Amino acid sequence: MLSVTELSKYISPDFQLSPITFNQVPGENLALIGVSGSGKSTLLQLIAGWQQPDTGSITLFSERIKGPQEQLVPGHPGLAILEQSSHLPHYYYIRDLFQYANVWETSLARNLFSLCRIEHLMNRKHHEISGGEQQRIALALLLITSPRWLLLDEPFSHLDLTNKKILQQVLADVTRKLNITCLLCSHNPDDIFAWAHRLLVLENGNLVQVGSPEAIYHSPQNSYVAGLLGDFYPLSPELAQVFFPEKFALNTANCWMVRPEHLLFQVESTHHAVKATILQVTLAGRDYKVDLEVMEQQLSFYTQTNSLKAGTKGYLLATNGYCFPDC
Structure with a gap:
């Protein structure tokens, strides 16, 4: 060896x-x-x-x-x-x-x-x-x-x-x-x-x-x-607190971030979801990139369908996230 x-x-x-x-x-x-x-x-x-x-x-x-x-x-x-x-x-x-x-x-x-x-x-x-x-x-x-x-x-x-x-x-x-x-x-x-x-x-x-x-x-x-190793988005403390309230309470001094695949856009409101507006949808090869505005922050995720349109309003949910002492 x-x-x-x-x-x-x-x-x-x-x-x-x-x-x-x-x-x-x-x-x-x-x-x-x-x-x-x-x-x-x-x-x-x-x-x-x-x-x-x-x-x-x-x-x-x-x-x-x-x-x-x-x-x-x-x-x-x-x-x-x-x-x-x-x-x-x-x-x-x-x-x-x-x-x-x-x-x-x-x-x-x-x-x-x-x-x-x-x-x-x-x-x-x-x-x-x-x-x-x-x-x-x-x-x-x-x-x-x-x-x-x-x-x-x-x-x-x-x-x-x-x-x-x-x-x-x-x-x-x-x-x-x-x-x-x-x-x-x-x-x-x-x-x-x-x-x-x-x-x-x-x-x-x-x-x-x-x-x-x-x-x-x-x-x-x-x-x-x-x-x-991939795209990720730092979250503002306000947004992290909404997405992960229980975990955030234990790590308020740390930085929170999510990957695009952790984001889920839906029409109806659910627990821990935040109001969001789609800004634009662009072709990214096999997928479409969807840019959103949520709590004055811009996030993105990818989807295989182009049914979503700019201006559509809905709710954004984070299924997972990372917590680090540095951003």
């Missing part, structure tokens, strides 16, 4: 990666998630052996991964890291890149090209392929070194929806057929919800929550984690 123990790194007076400890077992899809600047890329580079940690250790199957101060060529043969940008050499045909790098038998290499969906790109140059194709070529160049662990640094951040879906399918095929374990970092929950078995949430260089995507989404540690 991959084992990270008390790993830390001082970057500047404004940022440092606090001691972090976690394990990953073979076959586990593990995702690092956090806003830009939370320490995701730094942690990946430490694990890959590209940066020297200040404290702690990284081992892969009980073999310690050395930092760049301990060896001439940074990195570890059992680990490969795919960065946000492919950094492919210019002016080369793609076939030449693999001719120089390939140590596999021809048939195995061709199977890899097919797996990464790049076999049709061999006679093109760097400027003749898209960003998504460059990412898949860079991935194949890493895989041809036969790594056991693959680190992915925001691999979908620069891709359009079509190329993102292709790369997601390629990664699924690669991990299954080549028996490679992946550790992926992202700031977009849509990239990791269906993929990850477990999440590590980073905030300002600190590991603040670990768990399954479902568990963290429904029980976030704080407002940062809640906002990282």
Whole structure:
């Protein structure tokens, strides 16, 4: 397994990666998630052996991964890291890149090209392929070194929806057929919800929550984690008191918030419901987004029907909510 123990790194007076400890077992899809600047890329580079940690250790199957101060060529043969940008050499045909790098038998290499969906790109140059194709070529160049662990640094951040879906399918095929374990970092929950078995949430260089995507989404540690994994709306104290009177009485000093799926719009008044007016209804892909005004606050929810119209008056009910000491 991959084992990270008390790993830390001082970057500047404004940022440092606090001691972090976690394990990953073979076959586990593990995702690092956090806003830009939370320490995701730094942690990946430490694990890959590209940066020297200040404290702690990284081992892969009980073999310690050395930092760049301990060896001439940074990195570890059992680990490969795919960065946000492919950094492919210019002016080369793609076939030449693999001719120089390939140590596999021809048939195995061709199977890899097919797996990464790049076999049709061999006679093109760097400027003749898209960003998504460059990412898949860079991935194949890493895989041809036969790594056991693959680190992915925001691999979908620069891709359009079509190329993102292709790369997601390629990664699924690669991990299954080549028996490679992946550790992926992202700031977009849509990239990791269906993929990850477990999440590590980073905030300002600190590991603040670990768990399954479902568990963290429904029980976030704080407002940062809640906002990282989906939409939420802070509630005014007056509105929170109406929605959750019993709980609010016990936590008057805390901040309350709800997710869109916690809001229920209805025509008739019920207990704990508040008068609301629909401001607008807009298409949001598969669903419609409904914006409302309630007690001088604007909230939104999503519905699959477009029967609701702007100006409609009714009542809003909150079926659930979160209470945090911070907003």
